[in-house]
Amino acid sequence: MKLAKSSRFPACPGPVVTIVLDGVGISPREDGDAVKAARTPNLDRYMASYPMTKLLAHGTAVGMPSDEDMGNSEVGHNAFGAGRVFAQGAKLVAESISSGHLWQGHAWHEVVATAKQGGTLHFLGLFSDGNVHSHIDHLKAMIEQAKQEGVAKVRLHILLDGRDVGETSALDYVDPFEAYLNGLRSPEFDVAIASGGGRMQITMDRYEADWSMVKRGWDIHVLGLGRQFASAHEAIETFRSEANVIDQDLPGFVIAKDGKPLGTIVDGDAVVFFNFRGDRAIEISRAFTEAQFSPFERGPLPKVTYAGMMQYDGDTKLPPRFLVEPPTIDRTLGEYLAKNGITQYAISETQKFGHVTYFWNGNRSGKFDEALETYVEIPSDVVPFEQRPWMKCAEITDTLIAAVRSGKYRYLRVNYANGDMVGHTGNFEAAVTAMQGLDLQLARLIPVILEMNGTAIITADHGNADEMYELDKKGNVTRNAEGRTKAKTSHTLNPVPFVLVSGENPGFKLRQDLPKAGLSNVAATILNLLGFDAPEDYDPSLIEAN
Numbered sequence: 001m002k003l004a005k006s007s008r009f010p011a012c013p014g015p016v017v018t019i020v021l022d023g024v025g026i027s028p029r030e031d032g033d034a035v036k037a038a039r040t041p042n043l044d045r046y047m048a049s050y051p052m053t054k055l056l057a058h059g060t061a062v063g064m065p066s067d068e069d070m071g072n073s074e075v076g077h078n079a080f081g082a083g084r085v086f087a088q089g090a091k092l093v094a095e096s097i098s099s100g101h102l103w104q105g106h107a108w109h110e111v112v113a114t115a116k117q118g119g120t121l122h123f124l125g126l127f128s129d130g131n132v133h134s135h136i137d138h139l140k141a142m143i144e145q146a147k148q149e150g151v152a153k154v155r156l157h158i159l160l161d162g163r164d165v166g167e168t169s170a171l172d173y174v175d176p177f178e179a180y181l182n183g184l185r186s187p188e189f190d191v192a193i194a195s196g197g198g199r200m201q202i203t204m205d206r207y208e209a210d211w212s213m214v215k216r217g218w219d220i221h222v223l224g225l226g227r228q229f230a231s232a233h234e235a236i237e238t239f240r241s242e243a244n245v246i247d248q249d250l251p252g253f254v255i256a257k258d259g260k261p262l263g264t265i266v267d268g269d270a271v272v273f274f275n276f277r278g279d280r281a282i283e284i285s286r287a288f289t290e291a292q293f294s295p296f297e298r299g300p301l302p303k304v305t306y307a308g309m310m311q312y313d314g315d316t317k318l319p320p321r322f323l324v325e326p327p328t329i330d331r332t333l334g335e336y337l338a339k340n341g342i343t344q345y346a347i348s349e350t351q352k353f354g355h356v357t358y359f360w361n362g363n364r365s366g367k368f369d370e371a372l373e374t375y376v377e378i379p380s381d382v383v384p385f386e387q388r389p390w391m392k393c394a395e396i397t398d399t400l401i402a403a404v405r406s407g408k409y410r411y412l413r414v415n416y417a418n419g420d421m422v423g424h425t426g427n428f429e430a431a432v433t434a435m436q437g438l439d440l441q442l443a444r445l446i447p448v449i450l451e452m453n454g455t456a457i458i459t460a461d462h463g464n465a466d467e468m469y470e471l472d473k474k475g476n477v478t479r480n481a482e483g484r485t486k487a488k489t490s491h492t493l494n495p496v497p498f499v500l501v502s503g504e505n506p507g508f509k510l511r512q513d514l515p516k517a518g519l520s521n522v523a524a525t526i527l528n529l530l531g532f533d534a535p536e537d538y539d540p541s542l543i544e545a546n
């Protein structure tokens, strides 16, 4: 994995720093764009006075099945880190189902065999067609296959979305799904929703930001401990009438009949966690599979056959049993740099820490070289982010500035969570504040990078804060009965900025002949800035020598 010194690009004399503004895209429209509405004089100045282009950050450009699919942090950071586009989980699972490959694997056989020995087959995961963590069609295909293979009892534990899809769309999924289950049910096939709750309340925590979410999920799904309802529909309507929260924040619920939960998880059962994306799947998978486990009190661990849709962590091999092979993201930028003696530094706050480490390195939680790599996590607040839209951007910047000044690192990367995490709340004013807080940090950080003779790349992994209003099919802003705009909480399909901030006469310019450039073109660019030629099969660099 030796990198060749470039004959065209001299190594940047100072550090090269990639700044990922998570969820900050470039929208073609004005209304609902918190990025444009925010007063960001610094970002505006960098965009206007340094070489800038736009990068594709969604759809096939990042390995998603189609160009209707928005980008997300996983595919975006995978593309940054790998310098190439790999078919991603969403696509691999869909292909594995349509080819029938999934049903031929060991994992599926073991799951079905367990259920046919008298256990219940449980499916747990994010219940929408967002295609970021999961897709409801994958769930349906598995239920139908289980029925066909003679499984007698299936229970569903549904995590309501409202984050990758419309903020109050839960019933648009639940109601037709109940009708679908009615069509499948027979004397030989007993299938029902057993539990659920909003994805930001239960089960889907990430990067150990808040284990109490996973504990709440465990109690609901496994132990059947929680407020009881006759149906998911009733639970959703009741919670909505009691509190003004969007789907992702709905509390957990247990479906029960005569006071008895319909589907607790017990010895001899099989459990499939049907999300393909790993960040929010790791903690619950650990809870189901680790014999020694300290994050919360599980009670006696039920002996179940547990399978993930994919293997979520290539380093820890979690979970050991999985239905679809994850993409083999190899020879990443981080690995090349480590093998060529280049020092690296990665920093973010908890909510995005794994994005610049685990996702960046091709879904591996470890380092390539302990001695050459420093990873820093600034603990995130555990509050609704519309209440603290500045999040930890100032603290991250304090620490990063010290790292840049130390001169110890040749290559640094940072993710600022604000545009994305606040964008997901659907709160327009908070997203504007988030962007303004971020802008202040750029004004602190960039001058230090330039002072150290370094180069900064300002970019993003996908859009989010750039579209805060839900649009109808014709592209018009949707309004509720009182005439208020409806919030859009999900990512966007918009491109993202790529700004190259360096000192005078850097010796290179942006190429003009890459109209379809995307996030995967950034890695080769970074290697060139560090004075190396990129590996042959990396997507082309965005710069050329003067």
Ligand SMILES: O=C(O)[C@H](O)COP(=O)(O)O
Residues within 6 Å of the ligand: 022, 071, 072, 073, 074, 132, 133, 163, 164, 280, 420, 424
């Ligand atoms: O997990 C989430 O918060 C959303 O589904 C996607 O957001 P991210 O891809 O930016 O993490």
Ligand SMILES: [Mn+2]
Residues within 6 Å of the ligand: 022, 023, 072, 073, 074, 076, 420, 461, 462
């Ligand atoms: Mn992101």
Ligand SMILES: [Mn+2]
Residues within 6 Å of the ligand: 023, 073, 420, 421, 424, 464, 491
């Ligand atoms: Mn996001």
